[in-house]
Amino acid sequence: MKLYLDPGHGGTDPGAQGNGLMEKDITLDIAKIIRNILEQGYENIDVRMSRTSDITKSLIQRTDEANSWGADFYLSIHCNAFNGQARGYEDYIHSSLSDTSLTGKYQDIIHTEVTMLNNLINRGQKKANFHVLRETAMPALLSENGFIDNPDDAAFMREPLWRQKVAQGHVNGIVKAFSLKPKEVMPTSIYKIIAGSFKSKENADERVMFLKAKGIESIVVRTSIAGAVWFRVQAGAFHEKENAEKRLVEVKSAGIIGAFIINESTASSPAAPKDYPIIGKTHLSPEQMNKYAKKVNPNAINLGFYYTSFGDHYGIRGDIAFAQAMLETNFLLFTGDVKAGQNNFAGIGATGDGASGASFDSPKDGVLSHIQHLFAYASAKPLPPGYPLVDPRFHLVERGVAPAWTGLNGRWAVPGKNYGESILNIYKSMLSDSIQDLEEVLKEIDRQSLS
Incomplete structure (x- = not known):
């Protein structure tokens, strides 16, 4: 046509x-x-x-x-x-x-x-x-x-x-x-900068703090190498190889000689975590979500409340949706095509080649659109009443085609071969942090009971 x-x-x-x-x-x-x-x-x-x-x-x-x-x-x-x-x-x-x-x-x-x-x-x-x-x-x-x-x-x-x-x-x-048919979305490469791999999470955390002092934000990602658990320090993830190479130069200039780039679409990926349905109850609290984001980006705005409340309203796993937002925005640092002022936490409409995607009036509307977009993928039912439709691409989604997070592979805006798995890896890291926080609380209770 x-x-x-x-x-x-x-x-x-x-x-x-x-x-x-x-x-x-x-x-x-x-x-x-x-x-x-x-x-x-x-x-x-x-x-x-x-x-x-x-x-x-x-x-x-x-x-x-x-x-x-x-x-x-x-x-x-x-x-x-x-x-x-x-x-x-x-x-x-x-x-x-x-x-x-x-x-x-x-x-x-x-x-x-x-x-x-x-x-x-x-x-x-x-x-x-x-x-x-x-x-x-x-x-x-x-x-x-x-x-x-x-x-x-x-x-x-x-x-x-x-x-x-x-x-x-x-x-x-x-x-x-004109009865146009959607294009089949092909997987794209995601270039990740690895600034160290450690068997000890404490050592990985030290590397993150070292890089932060040099002005380079990074995160710790739990992965499996040759059957053993390792903690990788990831200093950014980019869809453009040129941007990844620039970050690699910055990391090496900071003194990390052994840093390298992996291509998620071609490199051996870690064992996929157990899949989860998109529809379900949110388990992590808003405070736990916000705290996790601020570990990587201390200036991250607090979005946990919106992901919890809208997730509960639509029956969507708000905590895993939050993990997806962390993946899409590089922990709210917005290092890709979408910029912070757009309040677009899910990359909606950011289809590559510099397209910045949709913009929303407020963080609240940005999260609401994200949850509504997930609902479109996960369910064929009508949207529950209570909020206006703010997702500009809701009607483009083949309804109910992705009931589980890995079902987003090849379907979300810039999916990558392991897009759903990447979201779940971040969610597992969030869970791990929450469990460690709980363990610290229990240890403090034990110490107080013995004193």
Whole structure:
């Protein structure tokens, strides 16, 4: 399927303006997100954009290009303006077409999907004699995504998460209208920097403290080598080999001569831990989760309460979801494409090649989206009521396909061959720390009873 995607206006033509915003900027951002999601997530889709930057391009140039290319569908993204009072979303097909035409059927589908996600007043499906609808040789739709001169609609437009949702709504409509199939996600490499392996956890902890003093964050990972338990010091994990090599230079410059890189997708991996279902009761407390994160990153924000409360609400293992967040964010250090200000703790939408993924208004919403995304994978049931749907990719998931954590292998955004096992290894480390804490408490009780 060939999609000609047309972000309205551009260059010397700013389009509608209001509340400090210009239409040409909003439409370009939404269109780029649509393109990225479709190209990275679906098979047999070829997207050509009328512009990918702030350039001037005439309407004739746009429609001629789409016609010459032989596009199957023309989608023009716009924002509206009127009198500062009007609000809402509407979309258009050409006035000569009937509601039952092929274009009319596409409009029905896309309109439904967009209005499910955009939080705007629904102004309905309309018809007009716009150039891009009249001069195109293929079915064409023009969407007007809110009124930029209305302060309430403009407040939405200003938010990256809203633009992500609007784009996702258009994507969902195109996917349904043209029966697009999701791509099979291939495993990717994860490059881990190993800064020492020890039989004693105390020695591994000392190495972590040494590296911390040098400004290098690291963690202790329990692993099995030749049937024996070892404690490896891992000084970062990266999807890009170049970034891993930079960290290796830093580690060696700190005095760790024997440091090296392992590729998780090709290196012999430790014995996989026992699998766990995603649905289940959260066992670790918020305090235990927060304490574990702060061992690696003392500046880590406290997320344990959200993972416990939302996990309990949806019946998801909140403590293992927290371990997944530690894996995705490198213990909230955010050394990958997703940055801290996005409040995206699960890498939702971060599909590689620099795509930063979704952004959320608060840490609370970020965790809620993470738990909802896991629910989509683990269960085919409707979402329990009580909270709004904030996961922008919930409807892209094949429901109930991964009831267990290792079922996420090959399915999550950047899974890796042992993605689920890696999550569970972190969870086992969390359990180990909690048991050690309990043992220390019991020892202190014994000491007090003897004194």
